[in-house]
Amino acid sequence: MVSSSSQKILVTGGAGFIGTHTVVQLLKGGFSVSIIDNFDNSVMEAVDRVREVVGPHLSQNLEFTQGDLRNRDDLEKLFSKTTFDAVIHFAGLKAVAESVAKPRRYFDFNLVGTINLYEVMAKYNCKKMVFSSSATVYGQPEKIPCEEDFKLQAMNPYGRTKLFLEEIARDIQKAEPEWRIVLLRYFNPVGAHESGKLGEDPKGIPNNLMPYIQQVAVGRLPELNVYGYDYPTRDGSAIRDYIHVMDLADGHIAALRKLFTMENIGCTAYNLGTGRGTSVFEMVAAFEKASGKNIPIKLCPKRPGDATEVYASTEKAEKELGWKAKYGVEEMCRDQWNWAKNNPWGYAGKP
Numbered sequence: 001m002v003s004s005s006s007q008k009i010l011v012t013g014g015a016g017f018i019g020t021h022t023v024v025q026l027l028k029g030g031f032s033v034s035i036i037d038n039f040d041n042s043v044m045e046a047v048d049r050v051r052e053v054v055g056p057h058l059s060q061n062l063e064f065t066q067g068d069l070r071n072r073d074d075l076e077k078l079f080s081k082t083t084f085d086a087v088i089h090f091a092g093l094k095a096v097a098e099s100v101a102k103p104r105r106y107f108d109f110n111l112v113g114t115i116n117l118y119e120v121m122a123k124y125n126c127k128k129m130v131f132s133s134s135a136t137v138y139g140q141p142e143k144i145p146c147e148e149d150f151k152l153q154a155m156n157p158y159g160r161t162k163l164f165l166e167e168i169a170r171d172i173q174k175a176e177p178e179w180r181i182v183l184l185r186y187f188n189p190v191g192a193h194e195s196g197k198l199g200e201d202p203k204g205i206p207n208n209l210m211p212y213i214q215q216v217a218v219g220r221l222p223e224l225n226v227y228g229y230d231y232p233t234r235d236g237s238a239i240r241d242y243i244h245v246m247d248l249a250d251g252h253i254a255a256l257r258k259l260f261t262m263e264n265i266g267c268t269a270y271n272l273g274t275g276r277g278t279s280v281f282e283m284v285a286a287f288e289k290a291s292g293k294n295i296p297i298k299l300c301p302k303r304p305g306d307a308t309e310v311y312a313s314t315e316k317a318e319k320e321l322g323w324k325a326k327y328g329v330e331e332m333c334r335d336q337w338n339w340a341k342n343n344p345w346g347y348a349g350k351p
């Protein structure tokens with residue numbers, strides 16, 4: 001076992017959707033965790049809920065700092081007082097449409113924030129990193145399932161930041177071989193912690209399918225717009241590889257263990273997906289079944305830039321990280337509904 005509370009992990013963006021779930025699994029796995037987050041897309045209540053979920057004993061191994069990666073001093077302050085064994089880097093922006101409208105904001109948060117992080121990590125000789133990449137780097141994949149060595153392509157400014165950050169990681173590791181970097185390409189993270197205390201809480205109208213369905217189910221939105229119903233798929237709607245956020249969280253623990261044990265890992269990318277594709281209509285039906293709610297739909301034109309069918313090849317992660325997703329669509333919808341019905345207005349409650 002490599003995990004012990006003597007191993008200290010910095011989690012950037014740890015108050016966010018994937019961050020909170022991963023921090024729970026890190027604490028349960030015996031790691032000490034320090035979160036830095038600027039609450040651009042999250043709230044303090046999410047960190048308090050993490051403490052609630054893990055209990056008072058493990059909460060002693062969790063520290064929180066409000067800070068911004070774009071401000072190098074915020075990172076300096078953290079690194080100068082604590083020695084980190086590795087960093088899991090979630091902090092960033094992720095909304096495709098917003099990135100098209102505000103590309104500079106995306107370059108600032110995602111690129112400048114990450115470059116600052118590398119600089120400070122290098123200065124304090126912390127050279128192990130798990131980075132949140134995305135299936136978006138496959139663009140419109142020519143073949144499915146997506147394999148890690150496929151040609152990469154950006155479709156929008158958000159995707160470009162992920163692609164650039166992957167290239168930056170590869171360049172840094174090539175020039176300074178002591179770095180160990182794992183790039184995790186997430187497919188479509190959904191679901192919530194089984195306790196119903198943690199989940200996704202997007203600000204404003206959700207961009208993504210599952211948070212949107214959730215808000216229809218609790219009556220915050222009247223109906224779901226289904227973007228595209230004449231795709232060449234089994235039911236005409238687009239297909240994605242949805243992955244339970246707890247499986248994703250465990251994928252980070254597997255990646256971290258790999259970083260600590262494999263000296264020559266270099267800079268390596270892994271898909272985190274289930275390897276199974278589910279259509280929009282199938283997802284709606286599964287959520288209706290789990291929640292007992294009717295989800296009214298409106299058939300709409302395709303969303304520009306959306307791919308027809310995307311799912312992961314899971315072989316590399318299974319073989320090299322020893323990680324495989326455990327949950328299916330039924331559990332994803334069950335846990336997402338449990339979160340939704342207990343927190344219909346998210347962490348903050350009804351405005």
Ligand SMILES: NC(=O)c1ccc[n+]([C@@H]2O[C@H](COP(=O)([O-])OP(=O)(O)OC[C@H]3O[C@@H](n4cnc5c(N)ncnc54)[C@H](O)[C@@H]3O)[C@@H](O)[C@H]2O)c1
Pocket residue numbers: 012013014015016017018019036037038039040041042067068069070089090091092093094109113132133134135186187188189
């Ligand atoms: N959720 C998805 O569908 C998905 C898919 C692929 C990749 N990713 C990537 O995974 C990572 C985490 O995603 P998430 O869904 O948890 O998003 P999220 O918005 O819930 O979490 C990101 C967190 O980072 C914080 N943050 C943003 N900029 C920061 C900065 N400059 N300094 C400090 N904190 C900052 C936000 O306040 C937020 O708490 C992101 O990098 C995202 O691009 C997400």
Ligand SMILES: O=c1ccn([C@@H]2O[C@H](COP(=O)(O)OP(=O)(O)O[C@H]3O[C@H](CO)[C@@H](O)[C@H](O)[C@H]3O)[C@@H](O)[C@H]2O)c(=O)[nH]1
Pocket residue numbers: 094095096134135136186187188189207208209210212224225226227228238239240280303306
């Ligand atoms: O209100 C909605 C929202 C989505 N969809 C459809 O549902 C599918 C899934 O959409 P979404 O949840 O937005 O996921 P993706 O478009 O696959 O993109 C997500 O997943 C990618 C891979 O991880 C990330 O790169 C992106 O940032 C993230 O938004 C797509 O076919 C959409 O057209 C709808 O029909 N109605």
